[in-house]
Amino acid sequence: MSVLIFIDQSEGYIKKASVEALCYGSTLAKQLGMHAEGIVLGSLQDDLPALGQYGVEKIHHVSDPALDHPDAQVFTNVIAQAVQATGAKIIVFSNNADGKTIAPPLSAHLKAALVTGAVALPELANGFVVKKSVFSGKAFANIALNTEIKIITLNANSFPATVLGDATAEIIPFKATIDATKVKIISTNKVKGEVVLSEAEVVVSGGRGLKGPENWGMIEELAKLLGAATACSRPVADAHWRPHHEHVGQTGLAIAPNLYIAIGISGAIQHLAGVNRSKTIVVINKDPEAPFFKAADYGIVGDAFEVLPKIIEEVKKLKA
Amino acid sequence: MKILVCISKSPDTTSKIAFTDNNTQFATAGVQWIINPYDEWYALVRAIELKEKDSAVVLHLVTVAGADTEPVIRKALALGGDEAIRVNADSQDSFYIASQIAEIARQGGYDLVFTGKETIDYNGSSVGGMVAELLSFPYVALATHFELNGTTATITREIEGGEEVCEVSTPVVVSCQKGMAEARIPNMRGIMAARTKPLKVMEPVAADSLTSIVNFELPPAKAGVKLIPADNPGELVRLLHEEAKVI
Ligand SMILES: Cc1cc2nc3c(=O)[nH]c(=O)nc-3n(C[C@H](O)[C@H](O)[C@H](O)COP(=O)(O)OP(=O)(O)OC[C@H]3O[C@@H](n4cnc5c(N)ncnc54)[C@H](O)[C@@H]3O)c2cc1C
Ligand SMILES: Nc1ncnc2c1ncn2[C@@H]1O[C@H](COP(=O)(O)O)[C@@H](O)[C@H]1O
Numbered sequence: 107m108s109v110l111i112f113i114d115q116s117e118g119y120i121k122k123a124s125v126e127a128l129c130y131g132s133t134l135a136k137q138l139g140m141h142a143e144g145i146v147l148g149s150l151q152d153d154l155p156a157l158g159q160y161g162v163e164k165i166h167h168v169s170d171p172a173l174d175h176p177d178a179q180v181f182t183n184v185i186a187q188a189v190q191a192t193g194a195k196i197i198v199f200s201n202n203a204d205g206k207t208i209a210p211p212l213s214a215h216l217k218a219a220l221v222t223g224a225v226a227l228p229e230l231a232n233g234f235v236v237k238k239s240v241f242s243g244k245a246f247a248n249i250a251l252n253t254e255i256k257i258i259t260l261n262a263n264s265f266p267a268t269v270l271g272d273a274t275a276e277i278i279p280f281k282a283t284i285d286a287t288k289v290k291i292i293s294t295n296k297v298k299g300e301v302v303l304s305e306a307e308v309v310v311s312g313g314r315g316l317k318g319p320e321n322w323g324m325i326e327e328l329a330k331l332l333g334a335a336t337a338c339s340r341p342v343a344d345a346h347w348r349p350h351h352e353h354v355g356q357t358g359l360a361i362a363p364n365l366y367i368a369i370g371i372s373g374a375i376q377h378l379a380g381v382n383r384s385k386t387i388v389v390i391n392k393d394p395e396a397p398f399f400k401a402a403d404y405g406i407v408g409d410a411f412e413v414l415p416k417i418i419e420e421v422k423k424l425k426a
Numbered sequence: 427m428k429i430l431v432c433i434s435k436s437p438d439t440t441s442k443i444a445f446t447d448n449n450t451q452f453a454t455a456g457v458q459w460i461i462n463p464y465d466e467w468y469a470l471v472r473a474i475e476l477k478e479k480d481s482a483v484v485l486h487l488v489t490v491a492g493a494d495t496e497p498v499i500r501k502a503l504a505l506g507g508d509e510a511i512r513v514n515a516d517s518q519d520s521f522y523i524a525s526q527i528a529e530i531a532r533q534g535g536y537d538l539v540f541t542g543k544e545t546i547d548y549n550g551s552s553v554g555g556m557v558a559e560l561l562s563f564p565y566v567a568l569a570t571h572f573e574l575n576g577t578t579a580t581i582t583r584e585i586e587g588g589e590e591v592c593e594v595s596t597p598v599v600v601s602c603q604k605g606m607a608e609a610r611i612p613n614m615r616g617i618m619a620a621r622t623k624p625l626k627v628m629e630p631v632a633a634d635s636l637t638s639i640v641n642f643e644l645p646p647a648k649a650g651v652k653l654i655p656a657d658n659p660g661e662l663v664r665l666l667h668e669e670a671k672v673i
Contacts, residue, residue, distance in 0.1 A: 121586065175590070178558060178567065179559075207555065210520070210554065210559070211565055213636070214557075222549070222552055243645075251637055297588050357464070382645075388666070403670065404651065406654050408656030416659040417659045417662065417663060
């Protein structure tokens with residue numbers, strides 16, 4: 107019996123989210139006395155055996171380049187074959203775009219209970235109960251998975267990605283029947299050179315308080331210094347000051363970085379819904395009554411146009 | 427072209443989140459119910475636009491919910507759509523809900539099924555993908571743009587770290603998010619028309635629930651903000667480095 111962990115890749119490289127999923131899955135396997143195995147689809151550049159340091163013993167690899175683009179139906183069928191071949195009882199995904207695309211159809215295919223957005227290891231004292239984020243980060247629900255096979259998708263930054271050993275993983279080429287895809291890819295556009303917002307450890311975010319797109323230079327400079335991604339509030343994206351994919355909140359992206367720096371953002375409840383899982387929140391706002399201060403760990407009441415350049419100088423000193 | 431849009435209700439985004447009955451139930455007292463924003467702004471409005479462009483499009487809405495959801499479904503009909511179907515069941519399990527929607531989709535022979543990216547209360551992102559698999563339809567998740575040309579849909583979808591444009595023949599299930607359409611406000615004519623649009627009630631088919639909610643928890647309260655004087659930003663940088671250890 108095994109815990110099967112779906113290892114996400116993009117352009118042949120393993121994603122940070124997958125390392126978290128591997129650590130989660132192999133820790134769970136140990137608790138249950140099961141084997142931790144991985145599955146990865148498509149052509150790869152990265153060093154797969156090295157993933158053994160995250161506790162996974164074997165990795166099944168279907169190297170067919172037909173699997174370079176995630177396709178719900180095709181991936182579901184391939185993973186279902188791997189589940190059968192390995193006797194997997196628990197399947198772990200990252201709760202990212204790929205996990206959201208594949209885990210639900212796989213759940214219906216296997217009739218396996220699914221919990222998306224898990225934030226902790228299951229409680230095993232009374233059945234198999236997984237804590238998940240609900241109400242857009244404003245609460246948690248404990249969900250019982252009531253079938254023999256179970257699927258979990260793990261929220262980003264919810265489980266530490268740490269080296270668990272020094273073993274190398276055995277790579278097993280997996281032969282699967284691959285269906286023809288019904289979804290034809292016309293073009294792929296990956297954001298290059300920037301830190302991907304959903305995976306960023308640090309996020310610097312601006313709101314309407316910055317007055318206009320011409321003032322984003324300081325946001326970008328601070329982000330660059332901190333190796334951070336940039337984000338914004340909804341009105342900022344709606345006004346086309348910033349691209350839509352930077353919009354965080356209830357109707358945008360939900361993120362959980364280690365550090366979220368909010369500049370000139372009021373902290374409306376719909377904005378908080380997308381960022382309140384951040385470990386540390388810093389708020390810079392000239393209005394001491396701004397609701398964001400209630401959700402913050404650190405705050406400066408002041409004018410962003412005066413405070414931010416000084417912060418940039420201080421960070422430069424620190425990094426020097 | 428027959429389109430089915432899946433509509434769920436959710437508490438208004440400003441609602442206070444609290445629980446009753448030993449933290450097993452969401453406290454609904456005083457809660458204002460709205461159409462789940464992803465279903466309304468993105469899935470439904472885009473479907474309405476497709477119908478406005480081609481009057482041969484038939485647009486139906488479906489919800490799996492108790493009778494108390496009818497005002498929300500009428501509100502959706504006020505925006506547009508020909509009729510609504512309510513499957514009379516109160517389950518919260520995604521697979522059970524998807525099984526009901528798949529049955530409606532099968533009976534109605536729909537070419538396009540739109541869902542929202544997720545419900546803002548359960549945050550499952552699950553129902554659409556399950557419906558697709560139950561129908562053996564392709565599934566395009568997290569769509570930000572949708573064009574239809576005959577039976578060919580050209581869809582932009584979010585992928586990890588970017589986006590991808592793909593082409594797929596109907597039938598297909600699409601989960602919709604920001605970018606698909608702009609929010610609309612129902613007008614008086616729409617509201618009047620919605621009163622007489624058919625709202626069919628169907629009994630659920632037998633289906634399994636694979637999960638159950640044990641209870642809810644609220645996150646631990648924040649310790650409170652540490653304010654740093656505006657003229658001493660060095661102190662903020664120091665705290666982030668030495669105390670919070672995040673930079
Ligand atoms: C259903 C629904 C869904 C929504 N979803 C989202 C969502 O996903 N994400 C989202 O962000 N919003 C969302 N909103 C909108 C949300 O309610 C707020 O309107 C929005 O977040 C406000 O953006 P803001 O803080 O940038 O702007 P404002 O509310 O205008 O706040 C600007 C802030 O900047 C401060 N400020 C001004 N000048 C300066 C200065 N010089 N220095 C420092 N501070 C300054 C002001 O004090 C103020 O607090 C949603 C709304 C609804 C109804
Ligand atoms: N009870 C329901 N009735 C109809 N559609 C639903 C229901 N629940 C969820 N959906 C649809 O499925 C999408 C994803 O929901 P979820 O998987 O719960 O996040 C929603 O945006 C709706 O379009």
